[in-house]
Structures are given as structure tokens and as C-alpha cells.
Amino acid sequence: MTDGTSVETLTGSSHRDEQAPGIDPALAAFADRKVSVAVALAIVLAIGVSAYVLHGQSSPALAISLLFGAAFGIVLQRARFCFFCMFREWFDDRAPQGVLGLIVALAVGLVGTTLVFGAWLPDAGTGRLPPDAFIGPVSFALVAAGMVFGAGMAISGSCVSAHLYRLGEGSATAPFALIGTIIGFILGFISWNTVYLAAVADASVVWLPRTLGYAGHLLVAGLVLGLIAYAVTRSAPQKPAEHARARDQATAIFVDRWPAWIGGAIIGVLATMSYLRVAPLGVTAEIGSRARQLAGALELAPTRLQGLDGLRGCIAVVRDALLSPNGAFVLGLVAASLASALVAGQFKPQRPRIDHVLRGLTGGVLLGWGAMTGLGCTVGTLFSGITAGALSGWVFGASLFTGTAVTLWSGRRLGLLPRG
Numbered sequence: 560m561t562d563g564t565s566v567e568t569l570t571g572s573s574h575r576d577e578q579a580p581g582i583d584p585a586l587a588a589f590a591d592r593k594v595s596v597a598v599a600l601a602i603v604l605a606i607g608v609s610a611y612v613l614h615g616q617s618s619p620a621l622a623i624s625l626l627f628g629a630a631f632g633i634v635l636q637r638a639r640f641c642f643f644c645m646f647r648e649w650f651d652d653r654a655p656q657g658v659l660g661l662i663v664a665l666a667v668g669l670v671g672t673t674l675v676f677g678a679w680l681p682d683a684g685t686g687r688l689p690p691d692a693f694i695g696p697v698s699f700a701l702v703a704a705g706m707v708f709g710a711g712m713a714i715s716g717s718c719v720s721a722h723l724y725r726l727g728e729g730s731a732t733a734p735f736a737l738i739g740t741i742i743g744f745i746l747g748f749i750s751w752n753t754v755y756l757a758a759v760a761d762a763s764v765v766w767l768p769r770t771l772g773y774a775g776h777l778l779v780a781g782l783v784l785g786l787i788a789y790a791v792t793r794s795a796p797q798k799p800a801e802h803a804r805a806r807d808q809a810t811a812i813f814v815d816r817w818p819a820w821i822g823g824a825i826i827g828v829l830a831t832m833s834y835l836r837v838a839p840l841g842v843t844a845e846i847g848s849r850a851r852q853l854a855g856a857l858e859l860a861p862t863r864l865q866g867l868d869g870l871r872g873c874i875a876v877v878r879d880a881l882l883s884p885n886g887a888f889v890l891g892l893v894a895a896s897l898a899s900a901l902v903a904g905q906f907k908p909q910r911p912r913i914d915h916v917l918r919g920l921t922g923g924v925l926l927g928w929g930a931m932t933g934l935g936c937t938v939g940t941l942f943s944g945i946t947a948g949a950l951s952g953w954v955f956g957a958s959l960f961t962g963t964a965v966t967l968w969s970g971r972r973l974g975l976l977p978r979g
Contacts, residue, residue: 667827715922743927
């Protein structure tokens, strides 16, 4: 590896002259942050050891959830897989790559989840529903929850899962957005009984494979995703072909942003594995559970929440255990995204300004109320719901992106939500 020609051939790098003498070009990108890389390796090692110990203590669900959360956090951070950011890139610049990455994730997840369902429930028309799947009631409350959640994304700058991985990057907004999310959950508990009796109690729960069969569901869902992909691709401006920068493999993997379709494909596979071994992907169950405990301790929410514990989704069930599988998933997500950001040189903690605080808290409250009333967020109700064949997933997704677009459009005309 000391011969320059060999180095260029193996790494694909064209900037060998920029490397300091004696430094392997594949490692040159990390030479100025050795401490950060060492800390990142320690975090990854701690995650692995913790999973090993948990498994040895007869808690395999916690161990697997921790590892799945870590994998999810790395993919989110490396691919910048943020539902809001991907939509905003298309909304502002008609850049389709992010939306296409989401479509790849949904397509892979649809196929994988359907295979799992087919093994567990060969006949979809029996009237039974797949266990633990995010198949919720379709109602006006779900539409309102999606619109409010979308507005929260536009104001705070991310969905809940993206705020979690950005917490690992040192975001100044994410901590306040997550505090706001807890407040929003509590407001959701306070309003739940009224919302439930008015709109949810008599709402239909529609599982598309029950009506269309597995093959019909895959065909229809694939057609809808294909039409969306065609529309966003057609809307993209025609630009001259750009020549990709020649980068060594280490930089491409650990520093540069992964193509969205790669992140989407990995998330689709991860969603299938997670559903098969533990539960569908979701990030708000633990947050909701702790918020419900807090609301109960402060006597803010009704003692009895009508029908909530009988519904599917990221249900805020009060737990006595110190750590639930979803809690382990979230911890793994945040820790691994921190490790990934340290290696990439993207851990850049900021001092919060007043706009960080206000946008984080305001958007977070809307995210929390929307997630509680919609029984989940972008990862749970939208992604896991659509891949499970739930009509509620499609309705929540359409409402959510409508709310985001309306909030961005109106906020910019009022000068409250600048681009960028």
C-alpha cells in the first residue's frame, strides 16, 4: 500500500497528492479526529457488551432491540434518513432522491412483512389480524393527528426519529423538541377521551390484505408507490449530468452521506427482521409510556383512557420495568448515531438560541399530540403501518405530508419558517 499507483487503484482516490506522507489514504480522513474515533469505538463496544450481558440475563428481546436500534441509528445518521428532510428536498428543490429512498424502504418492507405474515397467517381473510402490527382505526382523528404531526415536523425541522439521531449529533433543537414531544403526549392523554368518543370508538380498522389478499395488496401498493416515484422523478428539473467525486471507500462509508435508496433498502430489511424477532419498528412507545407515567404522577390526565390499551400501534402502555424493548431500541439508536457522527466528524454540539428553543418546543408539542392521537409517528403508524397493509398508514402519511406542505408554505409567506 506504499506504492502510489496501487493506492489509487485500490481506493479509487484521485487526490493522493493531498495526503500527508506516511498516512494510508483510506485513513487520512480520520487522522484529525483520532479521539473521536476512539470514543465511537468505545460506544460501539459498550453496545455490544450490553447486548451480550442482557442476553445472558435471559433478556433476549432487550438485547436484540438494542442491536436493532443501534443499526437503525447508524443508517439514519449515515443516510440522513429524515422523513421531513426528504420531503422538504423535493418540496423546495424538486430533488427526488430522498422521496425515492423512502419508497425503496416501503417497497422492501412491504415484501418482507408480507412474507412474514404469509408464514404466520396464510389466509388473510379469516378475520384475524397479524399480531402487534400497526393497523389502527381510520377516522377524522387520524387525519387531524397526521396534519398536526406534519406541522410539528415543519416547525421543529424533523420527525421524532430524526430528532433522536440528531440528538447524537449535538443538535441544539432536538432536546427541546423531545421535551415538547413529552408535553404533547400529555396533552394527547388529556384530550384522548373526548377524541375517542367523538371519532375513534366507531371507526373502522381496515387491513388491506383481508380485502385484496396478499398478492392483490402487494400489487396495489406497488402500483401506488410506482406512481409516486414516477411523479417525483418527472417533477425533477433537468440538470447536466454531474460527475461523482472520486472518494476512497472509507470516506464513502463513514463520512459521506449514503445514497437514500441504500438507506431505504437497509431500513426495509431491518423492519422485516425487527418484526420477525421483536416488534414492528417504532420510536414513540417508550416516550409515550414515560409521558403517561408523568401525567399520572402529576394528576394531569384521566385515570382511565377510553379504549387506548385495546388499540394497536405505538400505544402508551404504562410499564413497571426499568427498560422496555422499545426503550432499549431508542437508547441504541441515540448511542449509535452519536458514534457514527463522531467518526464522520459530524458531532457538532451547538449552544441553543432562542429560536432553537421556541421551534423545538412548539414543534415538539405538535409532534407529541399527533403521535399520541395517531397511535404512532412516521416510523410506526406511517412506515410500519403501510408495510403491514394498514389503510391507517396511508391515511396518516397523506395527512402528514399535507400538513407539512401547508405549514411550510404558510410559514414562509409569514416569514416564520425560513428555507434551509
